[in-house]
Amino acid sequence: VKNDIEKVQSSNPTPEELEQERRELEETWQQPKGGPIAWLSNTDHKDLALRNIVTAFIFFALAGMLAFVMRLQLARPNNKILGPDLYNQFFTTHGTAMMFLFAVPVMLALGLYLVPLMVGTRGVPFPRLNAYGYYTYVIGGLFLYLGLILNLGPDAGWFAYVPLSGPEYGVGKRVDLWGQVVNLSEIAALVAAVQIIVCVLKFRAPGMSLNRIPLFVWSMVVTSFMTVFAMPIVMLITNLISVDRTPGLDTHFFNQAEGGDPILWQHLFWFFGHPEVYIIFIPATGIVSTIITTFSRRPTFGYLALVLTMIATAFIGFGVWVHHMFAAPLPQLGQTIFTASSMLIVIPNGVQIFCWIATLWLGRLNLKTPLVFVFGFFAIFVLGGLTGVMLASVPLNLQLHDTFFVVAHFHYVLIGGAVFPLFAGIYYWFPKFTGRMLNETAGIINFILLFIGFNLVFFPMHILGLNGMTRRIYTYLPETGWGDLNMLATIGAFVMGLAVITFVANVFYSIKLGQRAGDNPWGADTLEWSTSSPPPPYGHEHIPVIQGRHALWEKTDDAAVVTGLYTRVRETLCTTIHDALPEHRFEFNGPSLYPLLMALITGGAFVGLMFSQSAQAIGMIVSFPVLLGWFWSNSKEHRPPHSPEKDNPILEEDETRHER
């Protein structure tokens, strides 16, 4: 950096000048205050991401309650709490909500909050689009739970296999509702992915070349690229199944009798569905890398290896989908290839785990709640990974297909691989979000309850599955002998419930009464900790210049900062993609109500699609004037800084200041 960028002697601003600058930034970046309209037109990436995280946890709690009721139903043989129909709706809604409304959105939301701060910029590139994504997600989520209340809860499983979800067997509107919920939540995911990729490509602080990007940011970039290439497929097929199902249209995409193909559904679904697992897991690896580095108090061991394993996992993740379909009639050679590719993924994951162990081994540990949750992740995720290796083998897979062994496996992978790191991340970044620490004692209690509860629920399921208990059955007979282990699992569900209640209580307590955090309570190395807690709306007061991979640890006392960004408009610095050299100034759009309006139209059109395909055309026509308003209001705000240089008020003003 030193040689590439021209540094100038600092004008040595006086404290008054700095104060003035800070006041201007505050005014410029302020979001509208007072009243619901102001609240709804907020486009600050941090505010929206926090709302997104809270919303995701609410959907998580609701889906968890559904799981709890299912556990109650299965506690004893011949139980009568849930009938078969309601049980079907419960497990489908549980799976759909956990995947589409919790796991993916919460990870991307964490990225939307942290990535701009970590790369040293002031926001996401398209703030209004960001708000639009959040609102479509909320509409999709509300729609799913509303459907359950109205007896319209989807009931064909979260992967909605045809023909069960087709027009012949999936009567009513339940599957259509599922499809539209998926569509709405995936719009949000795609929006978030684009924000994160563009933010990292263009907005990195000067000096943050590709090999200095924090590992969490790398994980979000990899995840976002996977999102871009996986999510469109599921949106395509949910729309096609809904056309197949619409009376009067009667297409035959998945109808065997007319040349369509039910197996095609499985292929396309899992072509999306398997990368989806890594879309949830890779951000978790980013969280784990960050926390392990901070709490080992030493540079990450194997930075390059960790980055490459994430990228390798992403590529391999697109080539293993058939291992979900080993019970479908597929050519044997094909199955063998997918067994091999599924086992291949052990290599990057193994390398990751060894890098983390090495970092911990060589560090001086600071054993706090986030690190404890990471240890929990190790134990549970490795177990889930081992059953994954078992399931990659075709003969065993065929035997265990659709049993509780599979349920145990993917909960070990997903809760171990994503929820434990997520909790670790929340305990880690809560001080940054709120300015206060979460309580340590409650944190440890939370961990112990969650760890014990989780293993009580899901470990017995391995044995139940081996004993032949199939998944998605609403009850079983006493003669099967499955009663005791199921009771044990249900007791575990109580303990997990207690763990979540402890967490929520801790959050409510600490947000008001927690210990004050300060800027960098953990002594961490990434840039978000250089801002105040919570960060100001403009993120960084001066965009920093990065001197090393661990930005705050390697920062020297005389580290330069970026000056000269205009403080009267929301402006940031665009840098080059590889080396992050300053390129041009970029202005953000301000708050607006149009994103909400547009999300409502999208939601309305998608709900309408359940009943008539003309909803799409009507939606397009109605959105045109709204989009026109959105774009035109953009353009108005853009005017001053984009006018030609000679009559640019900013430059003129600066020149007069210089002359003076």
Add this chain to the structure above:
Amino acid sequence: MKSLETFPSQTIDVRKLTASESDESSPLWWGNTLNLAMETVVFGGLIAMYVTIVMNTDPFPPIRTTSGLPILRNAAPDLFLPTIGLIVLLVSLIPAIWLDISSRRHNVRSIKIASIVTLGFNLAAIIIRYYEFDSLNFKWDDNAYGSILWIILIMHLIHLFVLMGEDLSVILWIFFKGVDEKQTVDLTVAAVYWYWIVGMWVLLYAIIYISPRLM
């Protein structure tokens, strides 16, 4: 707030950097490129479906036995109108490139003319597409082959509509408010979108209209 002592002695001053941007230096360009990546994935999925359905269809090209229509032994799609549509799209590249270049040069007069001509081609492509559905020889509900042909045409048609909407909104701005740098970036990005639409159609045309005749 930083105190005087801790303020660095050196800074990188960016006030002289322009606010102008183009192509891959522009966040908008990247947003658009990623959007096109998503849409390419969608067409990839559709092509995979097309291949599967063709493999399930025996004989292929199928025989049309729809009631009320004459029996067609080899019902590969007709070529005449789709080929005209293809030519129109290919020719439309000329005004699109012209618009792209004049936007980069900030030539307001050329921008105005080229944008109207491009819009005209866009409209012509939509009108031809409307009649093109008859060339497919099947309705969407005749069989899975008919379904996949229709959906491919419709998905591409939606892009024609979306780009028309995008161009229309920029053109309205240009004629009422004049051209500034933000609009010229919009136009160069929209040009990339148009190139993609045409390029994608060349591929889809080859698959839908040519490939059945090679089997």
